[in-house]
Amino acid sequence: MIIGGRALVARGLRDHTKDIDSCLTARQCPGMLAWLQEKESQGGKVRICRLSAPMHPDWLSRGWSCHVEVAGDRLDFFGVPFRASDELARRFWRVNRVPSVTIAPLDELGHLKRTERPLDWADIERLVGQLRVERKTEAALRHLFGLALAEELIRLREHDALRAAVAESQLAEDRPIFRLGLQAEPDELRAMARSEMRFWEVAGELRTIAIRRRAAGFWRRHGAAIDAPDTFLARHEILIAAARTDLPVGPIDDPAGMLATARAEAGVDRWVGLLPSNEKMLDQYFPAQRPWFAAALPSEPESPPT
Amino acid sequence: MTPTLSRRPSLAELLSPEELTLLEQTLDDVLREQWGPDRFEAYTRVGRLPAGLTPLPTATEMTEGPIESSRSAR
Numbered sequence: 001m002i003i004g005g006r007a008l009v010a011r012g013l014r015d016h017t018k019d020i021d022s023c024l025t026a027r028q029c030p031g032m033l034a035w036l037q038e039k040e041s042q043g044g045k046v047r048i049c050r051l052s053a054p055m056h057p058d059w060l061s062r063g064w065s066c067h068v069e070v071a072g073d074r075l076d077f078f079g080v081p082f083r084a085s086d087e088l089a090r091r092f093w094r095v096n097r098v099p100s101v102t103i104a105p106l107d108e109l110g111h112l113k114r115t116e117r118p119l120d121w122a123d124i125e126r127l128v129g130q131l132r133v134e135r136k137t138e139a140a141l142r143h144l145f146g147l148a149l150a151e152e153l154i155r156l157r158e159h160d161a162l163r164a165a166v167a168e169s170q171l172a173e174d175r176p177i178f179r180l181g182l183q184a185e186p187d188e189l190r191a192m193a194r195s196e197m198r199f200w201e202v203a204g205e206l207r208t209i210a211i212r213r214r215a216a217g218f219w220r221r222h223g224a225a226i227d228a229p230d231t232f233l234a235r236h237e238i239l240i241a242a243a244r245t246d247l248p249v250g251p252i253d254d255p256a257g258m259l260a261t262a263r264a265e266a267g268v269d270r271w272v273g274l275l276p277s278n279e280k281m282l283d284q285y286f287p288a289q290r291p292w293f294a295a296a297l298p299s300e301p302e303s304p305p306t
Numbered sequence: 307m308t309p310t311l312s313r314r315p316s317l318a319e320l321l322s323p324e325e326l327t328l329l330e331q332t333l334d335d336v337l338r339e340q341w342g343p344d345r346f347e348a349y350t351r352v353g354r355l356p357a358g359l360t361p362l363p364t365a366t367e368m369t370e371g372p373i374e375s376s377r378s379a380r
Binding site for chain 1: 313314315316317318320321322325326328329330332333334335336337339340341345346348349350351
């Protein structure tokens with residue numbers, strides 16, 4: 001499933017993107033490895049990029065990603081990305097054959113793009129515009145942030161029926177600002193909206209820093225050995241062997257602590273209940289924390305590092 | 307599409323068609339005002355692709371190999 005900027009290009013929402021991001025299923029990993037080896041056999045060197053994790057379900061299912069460069073083209077492979085919906089997370093474990101290529105739904109992309117990168121927020125605006133064109137108004141509202149959200153809530157409270165419906169809807173359950181914001185003073189509401197958006201930015205920054213730090217240390221210790229073999233598959237085997245002993249399958253040590261730091265830095269707790277409970281946020285951000293997820297794992301990884 | 311399992315009603319379930327139209331109108335007004343008319347037009351025009359281009363539907367199966375197909379989407 002194509003995600004990221006390429007999915008927006010495919011839908012005509014962007015002109016270009018520099019790489020291809022995709023979500024594999026667990027069962028697609030071996031096939032993709034074989035395809036990359038075939039590409040290399042045909043003459044295009046496949047380089048495993050620094051900071052990459054193995055293309056293996058144990059790592060991809062918990063938020064790591066695998067990055068390769070094929071003849072200058074960068075390909076980023078995910079399994080279950082952070083913030084993925086249940087639909088996308090469950091897709092990873094699907095046993096039946098899935099279509100070889102699909103484009104991620106707009107609503108899914110909206111969740112995946114709540115990061116620290118300004119480009120991603122610009123993409124979210126494009127998604128909101130397209131969802132509105134498709135008359136998926138609730139989905140458009142779900143991905144509306146910042147001042148535009150504040151102004152929308154100010155308008156909604158002029159209409160009793162709209163105000164009551166929004167407060168009672170799933171939208172307000174997932175994003176309580178759709179309930180709290182209907183009662184706040186306009187300036188307060190704008191501050192709430194900025195703070196809510198800032199939470200996602202800070203969480204993204206913390207996640208990126210943690211992953212880069214962990215992966216950089218791993219690659220410093222093992223990069224030379226991983227790069228040594230002549231074939232892509234042999235290099236990837238070395239990567240897996242090293243990861244088995246030195247790269248925890250979960251990229252974030254303390255998911256709850258990370259979200260608590262993001263809440264504090266973004267100042268969201270100045271308003272009681274502006275974000276869902278810690279438990280719900282953990283569930284939204286880290287698919288591997290969802291109750292059904294452990295049951296979906298086919299087996300525990302061999303010798304998982306702790 | 308949200309990760310929550312116990313669902314509350316959607317807006318489509320809670321609002322009449324007339325109220326949904328009103329909701330769409332408020333959103334359009336806000337987006338036009340917040341984004342400015344140019345950006346609003348640009349972001350809400352993409353549904354009308356130029357002649358000869360077909361939008362890729364969601365979850366449509368394609369027959370080509372994985373990477374070749376995604377490149378065809380460029």
